[in-house]
Amino acid sequence: MANIHDYYRKNFLYEGHKMMLPELRDKVAQTCAHCKFFVLVTGGNETRNGCAAQIPRYAGLSRRVPGELDAVEVLELVGREGLERVLSTAGPHRQACWQFHPRG
Numbered sequence: 001m002a003n004i005h006d007y008y009r010k011n012f013l014y015e016g017h018k019m020m021l022p023e024l025r026d027k028v029a030q031t032c033a034h035c036k037f038f039v040l041v042t043g044g045n046e047t048r049n050g051c052a053a054q055i056p057r058y059a060g061l062s063r064r065v066p067g068e069l070d071a072v073e074v075l076e077l078v079g080r081e082g083l084e085r086v087l088s089t090a091g092p093h094r095q096a097c098w099q100f101h102p103r104g
């Protein structure tokens with residue numbers, strides 16, 4: 001009788017048919033660049049990418065997420081640590097997180 005572990009290890013069709021929930025597939029296949037929360041944060045000297053999901057005002061999607069936020073406005077809303085979190089969370093090529101929401 002064949003070794004059952006060998007059967008699965010050598011069966012490439014079985015390997016290629018891993019199941020994945022459709023919602024999970026969206027998150028794995030997408031990047032921040034396709035997310036509704038992905039914004040530009042403009043400061044005095046530079047413009048950086050940011051994640052509006054870190055700002056409670058926009059996280060619930062009860063307000064429209066603008067494409068661009070002023071750094072001073074973000075500072076007023078979430079403080080210095082919050083601004084750092086907004087700027088460090090998102091990147092155009094970064095894999096989408098659990099808060100991903102498709103643009104549309």
Ligand code: SF4
Pocket residue numbers: 031032035036037038039050051052053089090091095096097098099100101
């Ligand atoms: S970190 Fe998550 S919520 Fe923020 S822009 Fe990226 S995918 Fe969207």
